[in-house]
Amino acid sequence: GIQVEQSPPDLILQEGANSTLRCNFSDSVNNLQWFHQNPWGQLINLFYIPSGTKQNGRLSATTVATERYSLLYISSSQTTDSGVYFCAVDKAQGAQKLVFGQGTRLTINP
Amino acid sequence: DAMVIQNPRYQVTQFGKPVTLSCSQTLNHNVMYWYQQKSSQAPKLLFHYYDKDFNNEADTPDNFQSRRPNTSFCFLDIRSPGLGDAAMYLCATSRDYGSSTNEQFFGPGTRLTVL
Numbered sequence: 001g002i003q004v005e006q007s008p009p010d011l012i013l014q015e016g017a018n019s020t021l022r023c024n025f026s027d028s029v030n031n032l033q034w035f036h037q038n039p040w041g042q043l044i045n046l047f048y049i050p051s052g053t054k055q056n057g058r059l060s061a062t063t064v065a066t067e068r069y070s071l072l073y074i075s076s077s078q079t080t081d082s083g084v085y086f087c088a089v090d091k092a093q094g095a096q097k098l099v100f101g102q103g104t105r106l107t108i109n110p
Numbered sequence: 111d112a113m114v115i116q117n118p119r120y121q122v123t124q125f126g127k128p129v130t131l132s133c134s135q136t137l138n139h140n141v142m143y144w145y146q147q148k149s150s151q152a153p154k155l156l157f158h159y160y161d162k163d164f165n166n167e168a169d170t171p172d173n174f175q176s177r178r179p180n181t182s183f184c185f186l187d188i189r190s191p192g193l194g195d196a197a198m199y200l201c202a203t204s205r206d207y208g209s210s211t212n213e214q215f216f217g218p219g220t221r222l223t224v225l
Binding site (some may be wrong): 090097 | 141143147151152153154155158160165167198200202207208209212213214215216217218219221
């Protein structure tokens with residue numbers, strides 16, 4: 001099946017810092033989503049981005065489908081950005097399911 | 111606001127005692143999914159419904175069953191919970207399968223404890 005690798009696994013930053021999270025995937029996809037899992041366990045949709053670039057406030061994401069990777073940028077981090085960030089993909093042909101990476105645990109210290 | 115709702119948010123059951131988790135959606139989406147997420151792991155798909163068509167994942171244990179009586183509701187039944195079934199159970203929906211319609215939206219989850 002499709003493989004999804006996220007890096008780094010853990011990231012600790014001070015408030016106000018910028019960060020880049022990476023997601024590599026092993027096959028063509030027709031869905032790529034970035035999620036933030038909050039402390040209560042809910043997966044919050046950040047981006048639906050199988051290709052291209054999107055921005056939403058302090059967050060932006062870029063997916064280069066031909067090179068099979070996606071990047072999530074967080075600028076001017078706040079303590080509320082802490083949590084686990086997941087990348088998930090759905091393979092282009094068949095499957096019809098999201099396969100998740102192992103996540104990046106982000107800790108923003110005040 | 112259109113949303114995905116899961117009840118209860120926390121469920122405690124005893125070893126071997128059947129339990130049912132509930133998911134409802136106001137998005138009128140065709141597809142509903144159930145994922146299992148164990149502690150410090152990524153979510154893993156158990157099965158999904160496209161309308162009334164049930165699609166099981168090959169490695170989902172027989173102990174897990176699902177029902178979708180109508181578009182809005184989907185249930186996860188665990189027939190004989192074991193200690194290893196303690197996890198967060200996440201329900202998700204998508205409008206359809208194809209590109210631009212397959213974005214998935216998740217409910218808040220039900221955290222299951224097995225004693």
